[in-house]
Amino acid sequence: MNKPRLSESQEDYLKEIYKLEELNGRVGMQDLAKRLDVRPASVTGMVKKLVQVQLVEHEPYKGVRLTDVGEKIALEVLRHHRLLELYLANHLNYTWDEIHEEAERLEHVISEKFEAAIAELMDHPTHDPHGDPIPSADLKIPETPDLKPVSSLKAGSFSTIRRVMTQDKDILNMLSRLNLIVNRDIQVAGKDSSGVRLKVDEQQYFLPLSIANFIFVECDS
Amino acid sequence: MNKPRLSESQEDYLKEIYKLEELNGRVGMQDLAKRLDVRPASVTGMVKKLVQVQLVEHEPYKGVRLTDVGEKIALEVLRHHRLLELYLANHLNYTWDEIHEEAERLEHVISEKFEAAIAELMDHPTHDPHGDPIPSADLKIPETPDLKPVSSLKAGSFSTIRRVMTQDKDILNMLSRLNLIVNRDIQVAGKDSSGVRLKVDEQQYFLPLSIANFIFVECDS
DNA sequence: CATTAATATTAGTTTCAACTAAATATATTA
């Protein structure tokens, strides 16, 4: 019941497994290797260790899955990461493109005390600057309304940006310069096979599909 | 001229060498081993590497010394550490005894951006909560007035606490509970061979020499 | 269903920073 102490590497594995599980359902060694920027052979090795300590289950050629304990730990790391991102943005004037990298390093290193302190300071937020949900202190994912990519909306529809699922710095920079950030109300002014034309505060912007696919919105009722 | 990228271990070595150099003049393998909680043989190994990359000079059986570049790096780490301590205390409500450990981990991990952000936020402070000087952005040590241990004062003399040179948590806790913190004005009410009696805001406290020796004050002119 | 392509694993190596045990060099002092 008492937590094993994990290496940063191990935490990263659990975190990535969690995110891939959430995204694809099943997680192959390959995918993991790609996300962690590591060779498949290395993944085999590490997964073996994580299976040993029962943080992960592995059915060869089928995929990897977190155990309950593994998921808990992944959520802790994710909580650290997302709280940090919000904290850096809100309290240290980081820009959208800068927060990820810094949080990536800090997440493994801050104490429970630090976590609690910034959570408190920010009044226990539920979403980070990208719109990603922040697991609560007891590691539940906050309820989030159904979202769809802007690219899926009909021309004319109104909605609110709720999540931006890219960490490409150039894209993030460009979006924030255009004020296309989380919680912004937008209208789809037009669309074709190559992308979407958005209207925001009298301004119009064209977003190619490659970007529009990763901007998720809540539709106005 | 471009900085080599160092491991956390290496940064710790440089930092400790700096502190010991400042304290004792020369730094033996033994001392280093003690401070880093590592065996002497390990120190030999690491020092050899640091000599290779010219961050350190080593005269066997005489001692170790930082090169100019080595000192620069040590000061950077020290700056991180002390800025962090102050930040944790001032902005995240850490207590005196909690700041060291957290800073010890964070110091290796924060970016220049982070450093600059908190320095700016705190208006470029010159001393951390222990009274230790914070190297400036260009790595100069701020001028500090001459300090002496309270234990060296005559009974009756007035002074101001400027530095508390222990990281023992229990002592730090007790001192802060008694309000014997940096920048506090105190009077030596009496002394004998076993310690000092202090008067602070109508309160009187007795400090054994073992503690009084590490509380440094600036004497009233 | 046999072959190919995709996926995963093994075995052995590397690097880093520690370790132990044993050897050696210097310093102290009797």
Add this chain to the structure above:
DNA sequence: TAATATATTTAGTTGAAACTAATATTAATG
């Protein structure tokens, strides 16, 4: 100065976590 104590180094090991190259397994397709 010789003997002893202290300080330092050497040589070899360990444990993580990565790597490469080669091999093996499964899935997909013609």
